[in-house]
Amino acid sequence: MNRFRTVIYLGVLLCGGCVKTASIPPADLTLSSFGLGPDNLFTAHFSSTVDLERAFNDYENARQLTPTLICSLNRDPEFSSEHSITIKAEGRVTASSQAEPNYKFSSDLIFYYTNPNGAQRDLNDYDAIKPLLASQASIPCKVRITAYGYEAYYTNTLFIPARIMIEQIFR
Incomplete structure (x- = not known):
């Protein structure tokens, strides 16, 4: 019987690491x-066709963490x-208006550089950012939302x- 319990506990632990794709x-x-x-x-002000602050609650009945706007400055x-x-550039997303069909949000952005060793540091030296921005027509950004x-x-x-x-940066 002890071996049976061990197998069940192992199964529970393995399934605890399983993640689902949200709908x-x-x-x-x-x-x-x-x-x-x-x-x-x-600050970036934008609208969304989905309520980003309640997405997991509305579609999965799950609690979520605060959404984050992430912008790739190096064409990644x-x-x-x-x-x-x-x-x-990264920042928390906060609601400005919850009126459907286009919910309004804003995000105060902090610029970051990740070292090869994985350590992250602020890069709010805008003179260092200017060449990256000047070499691109547009900067891609996405909102990331996570839930357990x-x-x-x-x-x-x-x-x-x-x-x-x-x-705006060099005004």
Whole structure:
């Protein structure tokens, strides 16, 4: 009987690591504005076809963590939990308006650089960012939402014109 219990406990532990894919529909994001916000951080204002603050609750009846807007500054198109974007802007997403069909959100962005050893540091030296922005037409961004027991959910890509970012950062 002891061996039977061991097998059951092992099965429970293995299934505890299983993750599901959420059935949240793909969210389309539309940029409203980008500019200097509070605390000298740059703020992206955008709308979404899905309520990003309640997506897991609405579609999976699960509690989620705060959504995060992630922008790839070095042309890295891979947004996934298994991959770290080396140079990025990132910020928590907060609701501005919950009116359907386009929910409105904002995100105060902090710029980061990930060292080859995996350590992350702030990169709010905008002179270092300018060449990256100048070499691109637009910056790809996605919102990531996580919930226990589920794979991370990513929205469709929001493109912020690099020209707008450069104009606002170097005012």
